[in-house]
Amino acid sequence: MNLRLLLFSVLTFVTTFDLMAKPPAYIKLPDGVLLYTDSLFTDVPYAVKLEVITDNIIRVTAAPGKEIVPANSLVTVYQKQAGLTWDILPSEESLVLKTKKLIATINRRTGAVTFTDLHGKKILAEKQPSGRSFQKAIFDGQRYYSLTQSFQTDGGEAWYGLGQHQDGVLNYQGQQVSFFQNNTEVAIPFLISSKNYGILWDNYSLTKAGDIRPLHQLGAMQLYSKKGEKGWLTATYANDLHNPQIVSVERAESSINMEYLGESKIRLPEEFTPASGMVTWEGMLASDLTGIHQFHFVYGGAVKVWLNGKLVLDRWRKAWNPAPAIIPWNFNKGEKVPVKIEWIPEGESYLSLKWQEPLTEDQKNSFGFSSEAGKQIDYYFVYGDNMDEVISGYRTLTGKAPIVPKWALGFWQSRERYKTQEEILATAAEFRKRQIPIDNIVLDWSYWKEAEWGSQEFDEKRFPSPDSMISLLHKKYNTQIMISVWPKFYDGISAYNNFDRNEWLYKRNIADQQRDWIGKGYISTFYDAFNSSARKGFWDLINQKIYTKGIDAWWMDASEPDILSNVSPEKRKLQMTPTALGSAAEYLNAYPLQNAKGIYEGQRATDPGKRVFLLTRSGFAGSQRYAAAIWSGDIGSTWVDMKAQIAAGVNFSMSGLPYWTMDIGGFVVPQKFEKPNAENLEEWRALMTRWSQFGAFVPLFRSHGQFPFREVFNTAPEDHPAYKSFVYYDKLRYRMLPYIYSLAGWSYHNDYTIMRGLAMDFSKDTAVLNIADQYMFGPSILVNPVYEYKQTQRDMYLPVCAGWYDLYSGKWYNAGQKIVAAAPYERMPLFVKAGSILPFGPELQYTSEKQPAIITLNIYTGADASFNLYEDEGTNYNYENGAYTIIPIKYDEKTATITIGNRQGSFKNMLKKRTFRINMITPDKARQLDLDTKCDKEVVYEGKPLIIKK
Incomplete structure (x- = not known):
């Protein structure tokens, strides 16, 4: 060489x-x-x-x-x-x-x-070496990357948070979560682990979290027709669902993919009539993979699924408003499993079926985030001694949650919708006449003239004097009023023209001449909330037209933004292009955050002495700092939907945002409840009863939905158990205000979480990790909703601690056991953790009726207990500058001593003297929950320490 x-x-x-x-x-x-x-x-x-x-x-x-x-x-x-x-x-x-x-x-x-x-x-x-990836992408002519970051754990943990989703899943181990803001689906890119860490993924684009492997179309499985031919299922179309044997079309199909708006029109045969017909897919499924296969459905209308002859899915959702469902099924390699899918579309509707292959053992202990568009991977790792510390870290990063006005913790009445001024005043009058506690009444959409959506002006024929209406609600009926505002404008009205001149509007919907569903249909669009000037312009508009009349709070509907319902992510991005900050692909999911920002900052600047309160249908990481509470959208009025709200609310709360609520009774109603016979009417009353019991123990207590009207006096007569149950829990909620308002105070000062997954408080009890139908309301109350018709008892688990008491009877139970709890029609099982102090106030008709000069302290013994009673002025922001009090209350189990400590802090018009009535509940001394009977001890407290012996 x-x-x-x-x-x-x-x-x-x-x-x-x-x-x-x-x-x-x-x-x-x-x-x-x-x-x-x-x-x-x-x-x-x-x-x-x-x-x-x-x-x-x-x-x-x-x-x-x-x-x-x-x-x-x-x-x-x-x-x-x-x-x-x-x-x-x-x-x-x-x-x-x-x-x-x-x-x-x-x-x-x-x-x-x-x-x-x-x-x-x-x-x-x-994961290494390939857990992080950057794939080049281009959106709107700009260079981006599709970003992926995967993580590996040692197993034995559960993953929560990730926003609000409707699949009934609590623990997201082995599950995929999509971040695409949609009616009922809220994307919050924060995951929290039962091992006391969290990941905040700072990206706003279309994202998948958890098990980020791709979902496959149905055709990726081995398919067999009902005659055994390989490669497809047999699809049968009948135009009369009452005579399904009369077949309109029968054909081979290997995919069911009608997930987004307009796809069913393209993919269903022309000969089929969706409004009156039924589709059936039959055959067999097989896989060369052994293990749990996850079937992901999106459906509108009615759908039933049988696998191997077993009914595994039976769901309904209003045709225009699709919902998700997940069905796991264990396949053995090469095994043929008979399948039948029956779908009644009820009009232009939605049905999609995708699946995901089994996880390997390694994959079961991994999760990731995969985002469509970004410049770089950006995430925060948060560690704590417990899950509360992790959520506190999230709020350190994204902002404190301001305390809601005290009235917001009372009961709200709403309906879709009060159509006139007379209706809303008559409703408030009826609540006061019947002495049913209420604090807030809600005026939903369409108080404007039909052709003037976005004007923010009342239709004078139906609301001739909104100023007087609001004044009456405040002064005569002692209620607040919340009003619906949408970021939506009809083409050609004055407000539209003003925003258009300033280039504050998304214009694609206008260019497409897309009409909405109102009357003859009107062309509309939304404003660009990423534009700071547009946000200010929107606040100036609603301030001038509405806030100056005395409105108390804002209901921010369709804030996804739902420019056109049920569109694909690709269509949504087109509708939002361009945003003021850049590509819609990059900023897709952050719209509700910016929309809330504009109103929060606008009101605080305009009226700094009054707490802002927003209820919005969508949110994002950080929404809590703008006083935004989120509700779970236009859910269905079914028992299945009610159950799904438990996991939805718990995971949302564990995503770091403390204020969540739902439509008690669900929003969209099956036909059997719209014009019910006697049997269906009783089921409707039972559904409203069980849902109201549940709703009284979430952060915000509100009823809303389509017809039937949701007021309790329209649900049932006074002598009906449905009526009696509602009034009982409504009054109990008000008597618990010292407890609930303290939780709100903790949520700001201590970054507390009100609605708590069991893993938060019982981290060493692995039995709680997957319990999706129980949760803690504050530190003391175990809530166990009843979500099956005619159910009068329910299976439940009492987590490991010092013990439990039945709230109503005071009966003692050992912890760490499964029990069958009594659940009579008028009561939901509620248990109190041993080592708890529950403060109860006076009976109220509204939160500001009187101060809690007498507070009953129920001490549930069996372990040391403490409670910091929090109070402030209730309606302003003076607490940010130290205007609040904390009264520390402690119970020492060893000495059976109660200490009411030195009052810390002060505020204007605070109670300087009050009476504490004390009840001791012990394992050998059951005590009924009766707050007006003679107490064990009574002391007068003037801010100085008191020591009370048992």
């Missing part, structure tokens, strides 16, 4: 070996460390940055190339803590960043990050 060539080869080998041997460079930064990966291990080199936010929060960003670009996040608003310190400990293989509470280790070649506690015990790790 030529000597020169040999020398060159040796030098090349040495250089290559040297490059492989040397770990990539890193740079210490004032806020963390920046590392560059080795392209031999990561295909392309990219930068990874660890940034210390607090001792228990580390931000991870990664981007192709050598640069991490500073980002102006819409989600985060944190300020860096002063005096933070940490250490960087390099080695040949890794970089270790160590704070006072957490260790993050970066592999110097792959860039993968592992999080451990201070003892080196692994908490969570990015």
